[in-house]
Amino acid sequence: MAAVSGVLPQVPEPRAAVFRTFSKPRPAHARRQAAATKRKCQASSEAPPAKRRSKASFLPAKKTAAKETRRTLKGKAQRTFSPKKPSAGARDGDQERKPGAKTSSLFKNNPEIPELPRPVVKQVQEKVFTSDAFQALDLHPHLISTINTVLKMSSMTSVQKQSIPVLLEGRDALVRSQTGSGKTLAYCIPVVQSLQAMQSKIQRGDGPYALILVPTRELALQSFDTVQKLLKPFTWIVPGVLMGGEKRKSEKARLRKGINILISTPGRLVDHIKSTKNIHFRQIRWLILDEADRILDLGFEKDLTVILNAVNAECQERQNVLLSATLTEGVARLADISLHDPVSISVLDESHDVSSPESEAFLEASPPQATDELDGFAIPAGLQQHVVVVPSKLRLVCLAAFILQKCKFERDQKVIVFFSSCELVEFHYTLFLQTLLSGSGALAPEHLPSTSTPLKFLRLHSALEQEERTAVFQDFTHSKTGILFCTDIAARGLDLPQVTWIVQYNAPSSPAEYIHRIGRTARIGCHGSSLLVLAPSEAEYVNSLASHKINVSEVKMEDILSVLTKDECFKGRRGGGQKSRAAGPQEIRERATVLQTLFEDYVHSSEETVSGAKKALQSFIRAYATYPRELKHIFHIRLLHLGHMAKSFGLRDAPKNLCASAMKKKKANLKRPDLQRKKTQSKQRLAEILRSEYASGMETGGTKIT
Template sequence: MAAADGVLPHVPESRAAVPTTSSRPRPAQSRRQAAGTKRKYQASSEAPPAKRRSETSFLPAKKTAAKETPRTFKGKAQKTFSPKRSSAGASDGNQERKPGIKTSSLFKNNPEIPQLHRPVVKQVQEKVFTSDAFQALDLHPHLISTINTVLKMSSMTSVQKQSIPVLLEGRDALVRSQTGSGKTLAYCIPVVQSLQAMKSKIQRGDGPYALILVPTRELALQSFDTVQKLLKPFTWIVPGVLMGGEKRKSEKARLRKGINILISTPGRLVDHIKSTKNIHFRRIQWLILDEADRILDLGFEKDITVILNAINAECQERQNVLLSATLTEGVTWLADISLHDPVSISVLDESHDQSNPKSKAIPEASLPQASDELDSFAIPASLEQYVTVVPSKLRLVSLAGFILQKCKFERDQKMIIFFSSCELVDFHYNLFLQTLLSGSGALAPGALPCASTRLKFLRLHGDLEQEERTAVFQEFSRSKTGVLLCTGTWVPSLVWEDPTCRGATKPVRHNY
């Protein structure tokens, strides 16, 4: 009985250890394996792994307990272990909510808005139109008739009143005036007047007599449209445009046939200078740099240098005009290398409107400095600018509320919103189409019944195809209402230079 008592406790242990292995080894094999393991770890001066010992000793107890628990407490097994899990989750949540750190919602616990210390800048209200008519100028009668009937303009603007007589005299000029003041016609009218008055009639095959450089494709199309309208009585003068997004082969064909007034962006013109053999500047009489500050902002300094070198190599005597809405150091540098004894025309206050442009002729040595731009600035009277400083998480909802307030519940509002990248334009465009135009929300009490029809979104950026960009630009120019989401700082010059937009609508710029 003693032997049996000593044997009986040993048998269940060996049986309980069996399920931990996939097959039951024979006693001889197990002894050989144990001896081999012992020799192996004695040779490597390491102890046998403790993991295997723990598996053989503790796993059976765990597995038997696991088997016995469902049998004994079948319905209470989950209740027994769930408090441990819930307590662990609660402890994790307490660790996430650390004391002293506030988790803010959208409209609560917002950070304090800092005070922005900015220099005081004087805003000058520049008078756009004057009472002087184009008939007072020494222009061709057909040109005056075209301005009155086709362009539907009878009185000159302030910059046109000062610039056109100076340019007709053959002087170089640096024209500084606000966006939307009519600078395009200020140089287009003298160009057309001088070319149609040439004794030897211009032939198409002569090549370009006037070169107009603009920063963007849309401004190139707008300037080309204006020149085309002015040239309706003078069909022998052929205008043309070169810009990115068009086929080089078709542009080369037009250059081969001949273009007398060439409008181009700097990058595409440099491309043709390097690759097109039939382009030349032997008869250039006008070189006009429109929106010079934007040309420099977009990084065309090297291209302008290449173009000036190409023109100077073939033609030394010409009339140069530089137009800009702002006077920066880059514009001053560009005026130094391109203008010769220029007349500085700056329309900033009412005294300039009443002055004689001849008496305001200023030599190049006394050109206004770029620091003057910090003292004052001028914007069109029909333009309203809004600047709002809000926390980052409230920018989107603030912008959406601003759009609804101005464009959905007010009449005749046109808005331009600038973004820093093309991706942001696409994101907000798709978001506003799905939310602000969904029509799911009810109108506020007292709202206009057809207010939802006035809200229209358009987008414009460099990643769009040229055909789509042109269509968007023309649609926004013709429309009386709408919200244009765009990139860049050149869009205002495209829209507010359009006479159809001036006075009829109130463009709104929201710095976002």
């Protein structure tokens, strides 16, 4: 036993010794491979059962990560860290339309909507119609019959009752009345009455007896139409219109034949004064400046000076009339120059009446701003004014929802939407035309509710050719329904019948401009409504309006967006079979996201549409920078969130270097304060034209003349 035990320990030693002596050292890569094999064996010994492992292996990566997150953070705030389910709109847009695109949430990181101030305001209102009939005036029977049958008017408005007798007496007048109160007929009726009553019958070749100046082409066409109707019984009196966009050759031919009542825009008339030899003013009996405040705002002072000098050189004795909805310093100055011993007619409420000639001294002594603050602006009695505060990201969706609510689910609605520039009009017109009508199939006919009416979009701005402008103006005038996207070119004087809603998508630059915009509805005693869209940082603008006795009531954004629940084509996938379920805030948000995804998919469908959206955003920022100094604390470019604003143009990210050129120009101006002082006045005029986008009389380069 001892021998055996002595032999046994000696057996492994020589083998071990041989191994240590003759085996070569293993290389490094072999050691690493052995270590990896060892770790793999350890992992396999600790692996879960095959059934669990196979089930986990088929889970998507996101779900596996989500479960691990919940497992790790168990007991903590799972609501904060658990991954959110994508909204219906994002899911539809990402998976169906653009698999690689992502629509960020519309309802995250928005500024809080502040409580709007509610100042107590007593609005100044004007009683539009009176009980007096036109038969009470000393007018030609055929003229009265035409007013009753063709124009379908039997009783006079307040401004007509006060103005017509004064003008028939041959007095100069400064007429101030609310927009939509019948000022055009207030001067057209006396002009026609006086010309048809002249002892020596008017001949066409005599030239113009009456000259009517208006600021825009559309207002020129409208005034011409009114005069033409009044002249039906008096065929020997020939009216005519001169305006930009028409062929000068044909206008010169009409001037050679003869025009007795000449209606023109200032720039075009100056062009003919300088280039047309056969235009003369020897027979002028009437000189009328309609919408005089806007003519001056557009920088037509020099043109007016040329026209007044040309008329004064050939005819001294004439009757002059200035008409305006607002009384400004420029209008008062123009009245001093052109009117002689005028009667001031100011129709603001029932207590106002035709003032005596001494009122001219009142206009001279009192600053016009003070009278505006004292009297406020006259608001039509049938007009309801509203305001809605909308975060920048939701502006586009909110506008679309409002249009759908009014024009798709309600009958006989005509809506005008005001923008601050031509580019904005073009962008929104094209976007809504391609998405809400036919482009994306969002509102396919099979999904339209039986109660809905088809949408009709139109646009009007100064960059359009004159033929298209005239066609759009006539189309919207004679339509019972429709949505007109326009600049402030349509804010002055235009009588667009049966307009039910005015939407101011971009806030106006002054309370006077606000009044002129809303004056396109509730005209001549009718009813209408207006909606002003403001950002949370612009809520203070309500107080600015209240200081001019303009009262607005608030509408909640959620109430506007809730209309999307009526339209099944904006339903997300989760809403499949729950038609009877009451719409809650979450469903409204989902549907708003679906609509926003629709817009973004169209904008990002091509480089051209992306470029158009960027240009529109740039145009918005340029216009935003032109608000007057007294409103800069409300509308300042530094208060804009460019990322959120980009969302309202269907862009998923804010474009880079958007304001680089503007900043360079600003720095250059800071280095030259002397140059800045010299150009202040001209810059203010250019800024006003940029915001209002009227077709000016003499554009840069002289290519177009209004």
